[in-house]
Amino acid sequence: MTLGLPEHLAKASLSRALASAGHAAGAVCLASAMVIAVASIVVEPVGEIGPDRQAAIAAFVLVGVQAALFALVAFHPSVTLTVVYLLGGTAVVYGLTVLVMAPGNGFETTNNALLAMPRTALLLVGGAGVGSRIAIAWATLGWGLGEAAAFLGATAAGAAWAPNAAAAAALGIVVITRVYDAMTRSDARRETALHRASQQTRELVIRHDYELRAIARLHDTALSHLVAIAASGSGPVDERLRTAISHDLSLIVGRDWATEHAEEAEASGARTGPGGANAAAGASLGTRDGSAHAEGDPLRAGRGGPTTTVAAPTGTAPLADAFGVARDAGLAVNVSGAPDVLAAVGPRRRAAIEAAVAQCLMNVARHAGVDDVEVALGRADGEVTIVVVDDGRGFDPERVPDDRIGLRTSIRGRIEQEGGRARIWSRPGVGTTVMLAVPEGGE
Amino acid sequence: MSTALRLTQQEVDPIGGVAAAPLVLIGSILSAATSIGLTAWHWSEVGSPVAAFAGILFVVAAGAVATVSALPARAPFTVDRLWFAVALAVGAAIAEYVSTVGANRYLYDDYGPLVVGVLILSLAPFSTWISLLAAGTVAAAVLAILAIGSAGASATQANAAALIAVNSVAVLALSAAGAAYSATIVRESLAWQREANAIALERDGGVRAGIVRSVQQGRVSVLSREVLPFLAAVMSAERISVADADRARELAEMLRRALKAGIESTWLDDLASSIGAARQVPIAVDDPAATAARLRSEQRPPLTALLSWLSSAERSESIRIAVAAEGGGEIVRIDVVAAAGSASPSRREVERFLAVARAVGVRGDLEITRENVRVEFRYDA
Numbered sequence: 105m106t107l108g109l110p111e112h113l114a115k116a117s118l119s120r121a122l123a124s125a126g127h128a129a130g131a132v133c134l135a136s137a138m139v140i141a142v143a144s145i146v147v148e149p150v151g152e153i154g155p156d157r158q159a160a161i162a163a164f165v166l167v168g169v170q171a172a173l174f175a176l177v178a179f180h181p182s183v184t185l186t187v188v189y190l191l192g193g194t195a196v197v198y199g200l201t202v203l204v205m206a207p208g209n210g211f212e213t214t215n216n217a218l219l220a221m222p223r224t225a226l227l228l229v230g231g232a233g234v235g236s237r238i239a240i241a242w243a244t245l246g247w248g249l250g251e252a253a254a255f256l257g258a259t260a261a262g263a264a265w266a267p268n269a270a271a272a273a274a275l276g277i278v279v280i281t282r283v284y285d286a287m288t289r290s291d292a293r294r295e296t297a298l299h300r301a302s303q304q305t306r307e308l309v310i311r312h313d314y315e316l317r318a319i320a321r322l323h324d325t326a327l328s329h330l331v332a333i334a335a336s337g338s339g340p341v342d343e344r345l346r347t348a349i350s351h352d353l354s355l356i357v358g359r360d361w362a363t364e365h366a367e368e369a370e371a372s373g374a375r376t377g378p379g380g381a382n383a384a385a386g387a388s389l390g391t392r393d394g395s396a397h398a399e400g401d402p403l404r405a406g407r408g409g410p411t412t413t414v415a416a417p418t419g420t421a422p423l424a425d426a427f428g429v430a431r432d433a434g435l436a437v438n439v440s441g442a443p444d445v446l447a448a449v450g451p452r453r454r455a456a457i458e459a460a461v462a463q464c465l466m467n468v469a470r471h472a473g474v475d476d477v478e479v480a481l482g483r484a485d486g487e488v489t490i491v492v493v494d495d496g497r498g499f500d501p502e503r504v505p506d507d508r509i510g511l512r513t514s515i516r517g518r519i520e521q522e523g524g525r526a527r528i529w530s531r532p533g534v535g536t537t538v539m540l541a542v543p544e545g546g547e
Numbered sequence: 548m549s550t551a552l553r554l555t556q557q558e559v560d561p562i563g564g565v566a567a568a569p570l571v572l573i574g575s576i577l578s579a580a581t582s583i584g585l586t587a588w589h590w591s592e593v594g595s596p597v598a599a600f601a602g603i604l605f606v607v608a609a610g611a612v613a614t615v616s617a618l619p620a621r622a623p624f625t626v627d628r629l630w631f632a633v634a635l636a637v638g639a640a641i642a643e644y645v646s647t648v649g650a651n652r653y654l655y656d657d658y659g660p661l662v663v664g665v666l667i668l669s670l671a672p673f674s675t676w677i678s679l680l681a682a683g684t685v686a687a688a689v690l691a692i693l694a695i696g697s698a699g700a701s702a703t704q705a706n707a708a709a710l711i712a713v714n715s716v717a718v719l720a721l722s723a724a725g726a727a728y729s730a731t732i733v734r735e736s737l738a739w740q741r742e743a744n745a746i747a748l749e750r751d752g753g754v755r756a757g758i759v760r761s762v763q764q765g766r767v768s769v770l771s772r773e774v775l776p777f778l779a780a781v782m783s784a785e786r787i788s789v790a791d792a793d794r795a796r797e798l799a800e801m802l803r804r805a806l807k808a809g810i811e812s813t814w815l816d817d818l819a820s821s822i823g824a825a826r827q828v829p830i831a832v833d834d835p836a837a838t839a840a841r842l843r844s845e846q847r848p849p850l851t852a853l854l855s856w857l858s859s860a861e862r863s864e865s866i867r868i869a870v871a872a873e874g875g876g877e878i879v880r881i882d883v884v885a886a887a888g889s890a891s892p893s894r895r896e897v898e899r900f901l902a903v904a905r906a907v908g909v910r911g912d913l914e915i916t917r918e919n920v921r922v923e924f925r926y927d928a
Contacts, residue, residue, distance in 0.1 A: 109560050109736055117739070118563070121731035125671070128727035132720040136712045143708035217655040217713040224720070270717075273661070277668070280573065288566040298562065298903060299743070301852035306747060308814040308821070308851075309844065319809045326774050327802050333781055333795035340786050349782045353775065513810055 116234050118285050123230035123239065126278065127178040130228035134171040137221040141167060159203045166203075170196040170222055177229060186229055186242060193226040194249040201257025213266035214254040220270030223250040227275055236286035240279055247275045316521065320513040324463055325352035331470075344432045422446040422454075423479070426462035430477070433469030441481035445488050453546035456518040457490060460526070463514035464492040464538050472496025472536065487524075487541045495535040501528055515540070522546055556672040556729060557624055559736040561906040564622065565899050567672035571617040574669030575610025578662040582606040582639065585658040589647065598646035605639030606662050613666050617673050619898045622905045624673035632670065633682045636663040637689050644693045651697045654714045660690050664721025671725035672732075679729055683722020687715035774798055815839035818851055819868065828858040834870035838879055841872075845907045846926060853883065853900040853922065861888040863920070881924040892920055 109117050144160035170193050177189040197219070204218045205211060211218070227246035230239065250271060258265040329349050336342065422443035430437045446454050461479070468477045478493040504511065515538065516526040524542030557564030582603045586593070593599045609632050615621065616628035640659025644651070651657070663686045667679055674682075694714035695707055777798060781791060816839075819830040832839075842850070857863045863885035870881050894915050901911035904924055914921040 109563065109739055113735075113739055114563070117732060117735040120735065121728045124731040125668075125724035125728035129720040129724035132723045133716060136716040136719070139712045140709040143706050143712070147706040147708060215655075217716075220655070221716060270655070277665070280577075281570070284570055284573070288569075297855065298848055298852050301855055302848040303747070303750075304818070304821075304855070305814065305844070305847040305851045308817045309847075312812075312814050312817060315809055319806045322802070323806055326778065327799055327806070329778055329781075330774065330795045330799035330802065333787060334792050334799055336787055337792055338787055338789045341781060341784055346782050349778050353778060353782070513806070517810070 119234045119236070119239065122281060122285065123181070126228035126230050126243075127174075129274075130174055130225035131171075131178075133221040133225045133228075134167055134174060137167045137218070137225075138164060138171065140218065140221075156206070156208070159206065163200055163203050166196045166199045167222060170225065174225055174229075181230060189229055190226070190242075190246055190249055193222065193229075193246070194253045197222050197226060197250050197253035198257045198260075201254045202261045205258050205261040205263035207262075211263070213264045214258050215266040215268050217270070219254060220268050223247075223254065223268050223271035224274040226250045227271060227278065236282040240282050243275055243278045243282075247271055313521065316513065316517055320459070320518055323514050324459065324466070328466060344434075348429075348432055423458055423461055426458055426465055429462045430465040430469065433466065434475070435465060435469045436476040437465070438476060438478045439481070440478065443481055445481050445483040448483055448488050448544040449542060450546040453522045453524075453542055456522045457488070457524075457540060457542060460515045460518045460540055461490055461492065464540075467511075468492070468494045468496065468536070471499070483544070486544050488544060489539065489541045491540075492538045493535065498530045498532045498534050498536050500532060501530055553675060554733050554737070555624065555675055556732045556736070557622060557902075558906055559733055559740070561622075561903040562899055563732065564624075564672055564906075565619045565902040568617050568619055570672075571669045572610075572614045574665050575607075575614050578610050578636075578658075578665050579603070579607050581665075582643075582658045582662055585656055586643070586646075589651075589656050592647040592650040592652065594648065594650055595646045598642045602639045602642035602646060602659075605635050605642055606658070609633075609635035609639060609662070609666055613670055617670065619902045622902055624670070626674065626678045629667075629670055629674050629678055629682055632666055633663060633686055636666050637686050639663075640686075640690060640693065644696065648696070654694060654697060654710060657714070659693070660687075660714055660717035661721075663690070664718040667718070668721040668725040668728075671728045674725070674729060676726040676730035676733070679722055679726040683718055683726070686722075687718050690714045690718060774802060811835075811837055813837050813839040814847065815850075815868065815870065818854065819866075822854055822858050826858040828863055828865060830854065830858065830866045830868065832868045832870070834868070836872060838870045838872045839881070841879055842926065843907075846904070846909050849900055849904040849907065849909065850881065850883075850924065852903070853897075856900070857883070857885045857892070857920065861890045862892050863888045877927060879926045881926075883920075883922045883924070885920045885922075887916075887918055887920060891915075891917075897922060 141160050141164035145157055145164065173185075173189040173192045177185045200222055201214060201219060204216070205214060227243045227250060229242050229246050251267060254268065255265045329345065329352065332342075332345055336345070423446070427437055446457065449457065465477060465479075468474065472494045474494050474496040476494075478491075480491045480493070482489045482491075511528065515528075519526040519540050519542060522542050523546065524540065526541075527539045528536070529539075530536040555564075556567070586599050586603060590599075612628070612635060613632040616632065617624055637659075639662055640657070643657060643659045647657075664683070667683050667686070671679055691711040691714065694710040697710065697714075777791075777794060781787060781795075784791075813834060815834060816832050819832045822828070823830040854866065854868075857866060864887070866883065866885045868881065868883050870879070872878065873880050892915070894913060897913050897915070897920060901913060901922070904911050908926065910925045912923045914923075
């Protein structure tokens, strides 16, 4: 997020930043003054006249005192310390003026570089409080006190006084930046309202995300039943359809069905409602060595290799809902690999995979024209992969009409929302393979 | 390298960057005025009028470079622009030195250090604190050499160390001020952003619950009105009639169309309908491929803020937004055209939004006519 400071924080933050700027400049001024004092102590003057060494030591001490007070007020900006600094700094400026304006130093008036340094540091006090007005007030007070001290010092030294141009320039810079800040700070931020826009955008994205989930759920439930009813034509209501409708109505009405959270799925699986698909009891998962089931068992061993036989789903068993969908549709599922690889993903991600697999099986039952389907599960390279393969009619993925949204929402949409990918290979007359891969972990 | 070292106020607080741009012009004007005033002040020391005028021209050029470089339309400001402006200002200081060489009694009335310092300070909102400090130090080093060259003519007979300190204090102090400002504002902005992100994440939980309810209520109301009663009737019936099958087909088509529309809409469609309904300003979105979904999360707020702002206070009568992917899907182009309302916006006002967009990697162009405000965003996907 790069939205900058909000309106309510801008005043304090900008004020602190400008105060820090003043403190840094003031510190450089005092440091330079100390360097000059030290240089005057240790280096011989280049001409016949020059600063007196004793005076230089006194100047160094005075500047040191001002620097100590300046550091105090910079790190602990209270009214008391600000006043102490201003009074102490005024005394220092007076003392320095007397020393600098002594005959022999070559300065004609108090408008000179040496006096400019402590004077500038005096007005760059920053001071207690936040905001432009208070900052300008402290700076003006510092400038006025410095000017008064310079006047008194010059009088005591018998020298000419003149307003210090550098200190006045520093005051001018402080006033300009502070006034400009006060004038421009709020309006632009308030009118741009970036933080409100950011909040609004986040809400829109969350809403859209949920709408897509809701759409996927609607597609899986209401739409599939409507299509089944339309396709069945007139005649007795198929019991499997009746059961499925009952199950889905119980999922939709009066529940937070749009969330698709796993705990809800689990809760729905555990619930024993009238005709609920998940109410089917006696589920068990066991591994066999590829042996086939008894005739008529809709879920039987896979085509080769170690396979898992699913006798019947439970609410909490991996892919229980999906296998329930297959069973209701009269489809035999051959499972290879260990369904417990799904334990490697978070509840919401698992719910998304289960719903996508259920949709794949539903598609096979409706469109493939076969009685069995392969489901292979695996875990590698930080991903959980599920492949659904059928030998049915197949289709040309390029020619799927725009208004067919099952693949987009119920399969691909769900998986991509969880950071995974869905790939579909299909050819008319050859069959269809859907591969779903999601990263391990997640919510 | 720490993040704060590499960031400027313009990057972390784009509105602050836009607001600071005129301050560079003010700094440039003051610098030019100072150079003219002080040249006149010590004209008696000037031995080379050509160098004196050249110095003033250098100051004007440095100010112009700084001002133009900091314009919001040229964002982001780059470090080479800072160095270019500082180099010109240092050139002015050298020209001033040449103009008074051998006759400069007081370094105090030289404008060179002040001009360099003021330009560095005025560019503080656009530069990292470390580059400001580096520029100030290099400039101070050059000025130190000039100070030693002036020692012979000094009225104060001060030692070389003192002269160097006097001649470089202005540029060092103002550079330090700029660096401190930049470092503080970046630090505070980043701290706020961290806090705001944490608050937003926390808030998302509550928002999520409310949104889930409203989403499902919306969908359930559609369902309950038409589909649910029908499914419930079929579930409890003995037989499905031909009329039931036809009705199921009709409802399936209706539902499919609604679902398809839902899938193909993006956050931008939702935003347009939300703002349009609240502000009574028609907002049309033309985004057939749902390209708006490709904007990253931090790139959406500037567009949201712009639409929200354009649609308020009678700034627009209507807004059209066209989103398209170009260059083989490499570039996302968003064209916002607002038909001007009774209080049509100014270029400067709209520039703020473009500045924020630039800070998140979205280029933008603005065209304002009497009838329309046209903003074009481009983003390399």
